[in-house]
Amino acid sequence: MNGLAMYAATQPKSHDQMVEKHASLVKRIACHLINRLPASVQLEDLVQAGMIGLLEAARNYDECQGASFETYAGIRIRGAMLDEIRKNDWAPRSVHRKARMVAEAVREIENEVGRDARDTEIAESLEMSLQDYYKILQDNSYHKVLSFEDLGIGDESILETMSDNAPGILDGLQREDMQQLLSDAIATLPERERLVMALYYDEELNLREIGAVMGVSESRVSQIHSQAVIRLQARLGHRLGSDS
Numbered sequence: 416m417n418g419l420a421m422y423a424a425t426q427p428k429s430h431d432q433m434v435e436k437h438a439s440l441v442k443r444i445a446c447h448l449i450n451r452l453p454a455s456v457q458l459e460d461l462v463q464a465g466m467i468g469l470l471e472a473a474r475n476y477d478e479c480q481g482a483s484f485e486t487y488a489g490i491r492i493r494g495a496m497l498d499e500i501r502k503n504d505w506a507p508r509s510v511h512r513k514a515r516m517v518a519e520a521v522r523e524i525e526n527e528v529g530r531d532a533r534d535t536e537i538a539e540s541l542e543m544s545l546q547d548y549y550k551i552l553q554d555n556s557y558h559k560v561l562s563f564e565d566l567g568i569g570d571e572s573i574l575e576t577m578s579d580n581a582p583g584i585l586d587g588l589q590r591e592d593m594q595q596l597l598s599d600a601i602a603t604l605p606e607r608e609r610l611v612m613a614l615y616y617d618e619e620l621n622l623r624e625i626g627a628v629m630g631v632s633e634s635r636v637s638q639i640h641s642q643a644v645i646r647l648q649a650r651l652g653h654r655l656g657s658d659s
Contacts, residue, residue, distance in 0.1 A: 433473045433476075433484065434469055434470060434473050437469060437484070437485060437488050438466070438469070440469070440485065440488060440489060440492060441462055441465035441466055441468075441469055441492055442462060444465060444489065444492050444493055444496065445458055445461040445462045445465055445496065446458070448461060448493075448496055448497075449461060450621060456500060460499060461496045461499065461500075464495045464496045464498070464499035465492040465493075465495055465496050467495055468488075468491040468492040468493070468494060468495025468496065469488055469491065469492050471491055471495070472484070472487055472488040472490075472491040472492070473488070475491075476488070510554050510555055513551045513554070513555065514551075514555045514645060516541065517537065517541070517548075517551060517552075517555075517645050518645050518646075518648050518649040518652065519649070520532070520537050520540040520541050521537060521645060521646055521649040522649040522650070522652070523540065524536050524537065524540060525649070525650070531604075531605050531646075532646070534548065534549075534642075549638055552637070552638040552641040552642050552645075553634060553637055553638055553641070555641045555645070556637035556638065556640060556641040596651065597647075597651070600647055600650055600651055601647070603650075604643055604646060604647070607629070607639055608639055608640075608642060608643035608646065609643075610629070611625060611629075611636060611639045611640050611643060612640070612643055614628060615640060622636045622637055622640070623636075
């Protein structure tokens with residue numbers, strides 16, 4: 416018996432119908448996520464993690480909190496999948512360290528000059544060539560796809576999964592303020608970075624499709640995306656409680 420089956424066997428039978436009814440939600444969320452991840456991440460692993468999230472949602476759901484079960488389950492399913500990905504993080508520690516280094520350089524430059532930090536300025540601050548700087552962005556690009564979701568963009572962001580068992584803990588002013596903060600910050604990004612974000616997160620185009628729209632390579636889109644997220648983290652890190 417695998418881990419999922421063992422977990423399911425411990426749940427009361429009253430949850431079975433709820434889980435069966437919403438099982439398709441797990442596959443739908445997994446398929447949406449898999450398109451944004453490296454080939455090393457397997458769809459089956461996301462589905463299994465998501466099913467555990469769904470079982471936990473069925474066990475912990477309280478309709479008195481006000482959220483529908485589908486909304487609450489979607490949050491828990493997505494959170495379980497992202498937790499599984501982080502647990503098996505493919506990015507070496509050096510990738511995370513260099514990303515923090517770039518974010519700090521961006522923060523210092525923008526505080527000093529009062530405008531967007533330019534690529535050449537960031538590379539110079541880091542005492543490296545522009546080519547080496549772009550290599551850091553490229554290495555960091557897939558990691559930043561998840562990190563951007565960590566920031567809380569979207570109705571099913573990882574911020575929602577911080578709520579343990581209570582679906583409404585981030586409701587009200589706290590959630591609205593965070594979304595407004597992020598929306599305002601995205602609006603201040605350089606035009607190309609803002610366009611990549613809009614095409615990727617709003618229009619849900621993949622990197623290859625965005626490259627075709629912008630007339631640049633897929634790898635260049637990855638770099639622009641990575642730089643946009645690092646810039647957001649540099650600007651919002653102190654407000655979000657994390658510089659990573």
